Amino acid sequence: xxxxxxxxxxxxxxxxxxxxxxxxSSSVFSSLQxxxxxxxxxxxxxxxxxxxxxxxKLKRLTFQFGDARKDSSLHITAAQPGDTGLYLCAGxxxxxxxxxxxxxxxxxxx
Amino acid sequence: SQTIHQWPATLVQPVGSPLSLECTVEGTSNPNLYWYRxxxxxxxxxxxxxxxxxxxxxxxxxNLSASRPQDRQFILSSKKLLLSDSGFYLxxxxxxxxxxxxxxxxxxxxxxxxx
Numbered sequence: 480x481x482x483x484x485x486x487x488x489x490x491x492x493x494x495x496x497x498x499x500x501x502x503x504s505s506s507v508f509s510s511l512q513x514x515x516x517x518x519x520x521x522x523x524x525x526x527x528x529x530x531x532x533x534x535x536k537l538k539r540l541t542f543q544f545g546d547a548r549k550d551s552s553l554h555i556t557a558a559q560p561g562d563t564g565l566y567l568c569a570g571x572x573x574x575x576x577x578x579x580x581x582x583x584x585x586x587x588x589x
Numbered sequence: 590s591q592t593i594h595q596w597p598a599t600l601v602q603p604v605g606s607p608l609s610l611e612c613t614v615e616g617t618s619n620p621n622l623y624w625y626r627x628x629x630x631x632x633x634x635x636x637x638x639x640x641x642x643x644x645x646x647x648x649x650x651x652n653l654s655a656s657r658p659q660d661r662q663f664i665l666s667s668k669k670l671l672l673s674d675s676g677f678y679l680x681x682x683x684x685x686x687x688x689x690x691x692x693x694x695x696x697x698x699x700x701x702x703x704x
Contacts, residue, residue, distance in 0.1 A: 521695035571691025581632040
């Protein structure tokens with residue numbers, strides 16, 4: 480059973496388009512992290528959201544934590560080829576362990 | 590600032606040979622430490638975690654073991670590798686204080702190929 484459902488699994492878009500990645504669960508998380516990973520490298524933390532309804536912005540990336548702390552979304556505005564990578568969401572269940580979604584592989588074509 | 594190191598970066602080993610992957614963290618004390626395996630560049634599977642020296646919790650029964658001989662050192666081992674042990678192994682650390690709870694920081698990874 481996948482605790483965190485991440486969608487879509489694959490996304491290929493043109494430079495300048497907008498996109499949204501979703502992360503959904505039936506579990507309540509104490510926090511949720513978004514990571515970006517490039518081939519052959521470790522995941523790099525983008526953001527941690529903690530409070531239900533919280534919205535954080537990182538340049539063209541907007542992260543939202545659901546009011547009930549069960550889901551999250553990542554919105555990218557005007558995507559660029561440098562945004563290409565694997566985006567992973569991970570939820571903390573309060574004991575410092577994370578459960579990961581399967582990831583969204585994003586390709587932004589010039 | 591904190592940094593996390595893993596070595597080796599890549600490793601090719603024959604089936605049945607032993608394994609030792611090392612992870613060290615700098616710039617923090619008493620971190621929680623984690624070993625993950627990532628298959629086919631997708632989601633991460635937690636293998637082991639440690640909340641202190643000599644304290645290891647195993648998440649998935651398998652051919653691997655972990656040890657934490659020092660506060661900031663975490664080692665992943667196997668006595669006899671299987672083909673199914675191939676994958677990308679990631680070490681991570683997290684702080685033990687409440688702020689930013691749950692946030693883990695990852696090392697660069699080790700690509701293991703068992704032939």
